[in-house]
Structures are given as C-alpha cells and as structure tokens.
C-alpha cells in the first residue's frame with residue numbers, strides 16, 4: 001500500500017503541470033465540523049502532512065460557529081486542537097485549521113469535502129456559488145437525499161454538481177465516527193467518476209489521488225465508480241436503523257433486528273435499482289458502503305439509539321434526538337420523510353413497506369409494536 005501511494009506522489013511530482021487553475025499540490029478543505037466532519041478532517045490532515053508533493057499541508061475546516069462556555073468553537077479547535085463539542089477527547093493535527101468563514105474556506109480549495117448533516121447543504125451551496133475554483137473537485141460524505149419536484153430524488157453529490165458545476169463523488173462506509181477517530185481499523189468506499197474535463201494523470205484528481213487523501217493504516221479505502229450505489233446505500237440504511245432501534249427499544253432482541261435488516265437491505269437495493277438503474281447490486285453487497293454500513297449502523301449508530309430511546313420513553317423523534325445527541329443529527333429522521341414524499345409522489349409507497357412503516361411511526365403516530373404487521377403479508381393468518 002505504501003508503495004502504491006508513493007508511486008502516486010512520484011507521478012505527480014514528475015509531471016509538467018499545464019497552465020490550469022487546479023494542479024497539485026492540491027488544496028483540501030472540509031465543509032462541516034460535526035462528529036464525522038471533524039473525524040474526516042483529521043484523517044485527511046494526517047495524509048496532507050505525509051504527502052507534500054500531492055497536497056498542501058494545511059487543511060481548512062469550515063465550522064458553523066457557536067459559543068462553548070463563552071468561547072468560539074473555532075478558537076477552541078485552533079488553540080486546544082480538540083473539537084470539544086462534537087468530537088471530545090480526540091487530538092486533532094496542528095495543520096487542521098478551523099475557519100468560521102465559508103467563503104474563506106472554499107475559495108482556493110481544489111478538493112472540497114462536504115461533511116455536514118444533509119439538511120444544511122442547500123443553504124451552504126447557495127452561499128458558495130461564484131466563490132469556488134471552476135475546476136475544483138468534491139467528495140460528499142453526506143447521507144440523505146434532496147427531493148426535487150421536477151428531477152425527483154437526487155443524490156447529494158448530484159446536488160453539488162448541478163448547483164456548483166463541479167465533479168462530485170461520495171465517501172461512505174461502515175464508519176462510526178468515534179471508532180475512526182480513535183483509529184480503530186475500518187473500511188470505507190470512495191466513489192468517483194472521472195469527469196469529462198479531466199486534466200490528465202498527475203494534473204487532476206483521480207482514484208489514486210483520492211486513495212492517497214483518505215486511506216490511513218486504520219481507515220482502508222476502496223475506490224469505485226458507483227457514486228449512486230454508494231450514496232443510496234448510505235442514505236437508506238439510516239431509515240432501516242430507525243426500524244432496528246424501535247424493535248431494540250421494545251426489547252425484542254437480535255432476531256427482530258435481523259429481520260428488519262433483511263427487509264431493509266431488500267428495499268435499499270430495490271429503491272436503488274428503480275431510481276438509479278446505473279447503481280450496481282455488487283455495491284450493496286460487496287462494498288463497505290453497502291451491507292457493512294447497514295450492519296454497523298443498526299448495531300451502534302445514532303439512528304438506532306434515537307429510535308430505541310423513542311421506544312423506551314414514548315418521546316418524539318425530534319425530542320429524542322435533542323436529548324440524546326447534544327447537537328448531532330440522526331439523519332434517518334429526515335431521510336424517511338424525503339423517501340416517503342418521493343414514493344408518494346411516484347405512487348410506489350406500497351412497494352416499500354419498511355420505509356413507509358418507519359415514516360408512519362415517526363410522523364404518523366403509528367404504533368411501533370405493529371411493525372411486523374406493517375412489513376409482512378399476513379393475509380389469512382389470525383392475529384392474536
């Protein structure tokens with residue numbers, strides 16, 4: 001692995017760079033500083049230090065500024081090298097610089113990594129318009145969809161491309177941020193399609209550059225082209241995790257959780273193939289972004305914890321998220337609504353009974369104890 005990454009650096013350093021606004025060493029920035037945003041910023045900052053021919057060492061991380069005990073979070077991050085609110089007790093590299101100014105963060109970046117709760121993306125994209133390098137490249141770590149009345153269900157990466165006119169891939173995998181931040185081994189999938197205005201090997205972002213940026217000894221990266229498969233799996237597993245959280249909170253055990261995951265995996269693939277026919281079934285089974293992320297999320301993610309808390313306390317999803325997560329977001333709460341709105345619009349609700357059941361429990365006052373009835377065909381069976 002080290003050899004392959006060194007080869008990339010050598011190709012880059014020996015190439016004659018064309019007169020272009022985006023050439024190595026690439027400047028990298030991260031938009032977002034939550035639990036995962038800060039973790040990924042740590043990962044890439046470690047690699048930019050290691051590979052000066054390929055990347056500028058400094059990585060800027062845009063922070064939605066807030067006060068912690070009267071002090072700006074950016075100031076705390078830049079002086080104590082810790083994100084005390086969203087990733088406490090993890091030391092961040094010195095070359096990672098927190099910046100509260102979005103435009104200052106992105107204006108000179110060659111690689112923009114989006115990593116915020118997905119509901120905030122449209123507002124940030126609006127602010128960024130006209131302030132980025134025309135040939136910047138992007139990676140979205142967001143999990144969720146954008147529902148467009150005309151275009152239908154959109155990937156977050158497509159939203160970035162459509163609005164900023166830059167190529168955008170996706171990173172997703174079985175990656176609970178607290179484990180990655182503590183450098184416990186995990187895998188991830190990076191998906192990126194080389195754009196038509198690609199400047200050539202050594203002069204532009206390609207799969208090797210992305211591997212050099214994200215791969216760490218504790219964070220193993222597989223780079224693929226299937227942006228849709230990676231993104232669909234990442235978004236929808238959060239809805240399935242809510243279902244798992246309900247049965248977990250009701251004390252129904254591991255068998256029930258596995259049943260939800262089985263149905264969930266089927267609906268994820270069906271949704272992916274229906275709305276993103278280019279997505280590959282192999283991605284859902286064979287990549288970390290697929291079934292592995294489903295399993296890890298349903299075991300210990302925030303969505304499962306929030307739903308379990310709902311089951312135990314009878315509180316709403318929003319209340320539970322607020323009480324449990326200290327400002328973090330359980331993305332399944334919003335994603336199940338997006339999925340419901342789209343499936344209703346498209347007349348396909350009946351084909352996705354688990355997604356609809358989760359929506360109805362969260363927003364429609366349906367009883368979570370009825371989940372088995374809602375997802376199985378029990379016609380002709382007497383219900384006790």
Ligand SMILES: NC(=O)c1ccc[n+]([C@@H]2O[C@H](COP(=O)([O-])OP(=O)(O)OC[C@H]3O[C@@H](n4cnc5c(N)ncnc54)[C@H](O)[C@@H]3O)[C@@H](O)[C@H]2O)c1
Nearest residue numbers: 033034035036037064115116117120142143176177328329
């Ligand atoms: N945390 C994980 O384990 C994990 C792992 C993989 C992927 N993801 C995905 O990564 C994305 C980012 O998640 P996260 O864990 O970094 O975020 P998070 O859930 O920790 O959310 C908190 C962040 O949201 C920001 N925020 C709050 N209000 C805002 C506003 N109005 N505008 C902009 N930002 C605002 C906060 O400043 C903070 O940075 C999500 O889509 C998530 O599903 C998370």
Ligand SMILES: O=P(O)(O)OC[C@H](O)CO
Nearest residue numbers: 173174175176301302303
């Ligand atoms: O904590 P969650 O539920 O947002 O899930 C985290 C990641 O997506 C797991 O890979």
